[in-house]
Amino acid sequence: MSALEDALKVKELVKKHTEWFRDSLPMIASENLISPMAMELLISDLHNRYAEGLPGKRYYQGNIYVDQIEEITTELAKKLFNVEYADVRPISGTNANQAVLFALTKPGDIITGPPLQGGAHISSAPFGAVGMRGLHKIEYPFDVEEMNIDVDLTAKLIKIVKPKLALFGMSVFLFPAPLKELQDAFQETGTTVWYDGAHVLGLIAGGEFQDPLREGAHVMSGSTHKTLPGPQRGLIVANPPGDEEKRAKFWKKIQRGVFPGVISNHHLHHMAALAVSLAEHIEFGKQYAQQIVKNAKALAQELYELGFKVLGEKNGFTKSHTILVDVVAQGGGRRVAEDLEKANIICNYNLLPYDDPKKPRNPSGIRLGVQELTRLGMKESEMKEVANFIKRVAMDKEDPTKVKEDVKEFKKEFNKIHYCFNEGAEAYKFFENLF
C-alpha cells in the first residue's frame, strides 16, 4: 500500500468506527460525548499552537488570545467547583495525577489509596504514576458488602502508617469515599488528602455523589471527559488548608507540579473546548447529574430483578453513573463483554474485589456506565430496555448478531445530544460532514 492509501484507509476506519458507535449503546464508564459547540473548537487553529507557563508569563509569543481563553477557562472551573484555585492545563486525568504527585510528594514517601481490585486506577498502582514517583503505596482494606473502603480499619491504618498523602477515588466508584469519617485520623497525622474525581467530576459539579473539598479533601484532580462531558483533558482544583500564605504556597506547588513538572504545551484546542463544556455544565450539569444517577439505579435494579448478581445491593447498588455486575454464572467478565460487543453494547470486563489482581484479563465482572446514554436522552424506562438487551445476550445466550439488529433500531431514537447549548442537536451530524 502507498502512504496515501494508508492514510485513506485510516480515514475509512474512522468513518466505520463512528458509524458503529452511532449504532451502539456505549457503556464504558469513562467515556462521553462532547457537545457540538465544544467539538467545533477542537479543529480550530489553536490545535497548531504552543503555550507554556501561565497567562501573562509565557515563554512564547502568539498567546494574546490564548491567555484570555485560559483565564476564562480557569474562572469557569473555579465557579463550577466553587473553589479558590483551579488549574486547567493538565492534558488528561493521569497527567493531573502525575502533577499532584510531583507537587506533594518526594521519592520514598508513603501514600495510601484504594486497592486495584477494589476499583483503583492504574495511575495509583506501583506500576503506574505512584511507582514512577518512587512512592510506597499501602492499600486500604476493602469491604465487599459495602463496596467501599472499610472505614474503621482505614482509620487505624492511617494512624499507624502516617502517610504523606492519602488518596481517594476510583475507576469503579459506586459510593462516596468516607472522607468525613476519616477526618480525625487525618488531623492526628497531618496527612494531605487528595481526591481523584476522574470518574465523578460531573456528578460532583452537578451536586450529586459528594462534595470532597468540603468534606476534608485538600485537592481534587480529574478527567474532563467522563461524567463531565468535555474534551479529553484533566484539571486540578483545590481549597488548601491554612492561612492565606500557606494556601498560596500549597497552590504554587501544584502549579509547578503541572508546569514545568509534567507538561510543556497544554493542547490549547482542548482547553477552549473545555471552556465551553464547563459553561454548559454550569448551565445544565445539575439536571444531567441527577438523571445519570437515576438511570444507573434503574439499570441496576432492573438487571437485579432479571437475575443478575449486581454488586452493592446493601446500599442500593450505586450512587454514581457506574454499576458492577458479577457475571461468573454467565461465563465470566471477558466472555460476556465480548459477546455484548458483538451485539453493539460496549462495556468492559472488570476485576471484582474478590478477584486475583494478578489476573486482570479474566475477571468475574463487567462494569457499566450510563452517563453517555443519559447524555443521549435516555431515562429510567429506556434503562429497562437496555437491561433486557444485556439479558438476551448474557443470560439467554441469544445470537448477539440478532440482538445487534434490535439495538441498532432502538438506538435510532437516541442520537440527539442533550444538556448542552445546542440542545437536541444530532450527535453524529458533525462527523457525517467530515467524510
Ligand SMILES: Cc1ncc(COP(=O)(O)O)c(C=O)c1O
Ligand atoms: C480514578 C481514575 N483516575 C484517573 C484516570 C485517568 O484519566 P485519563 O484517562 O483522563 O488519563 C482514570 C481513568 O479512567 C480513573 O478512573
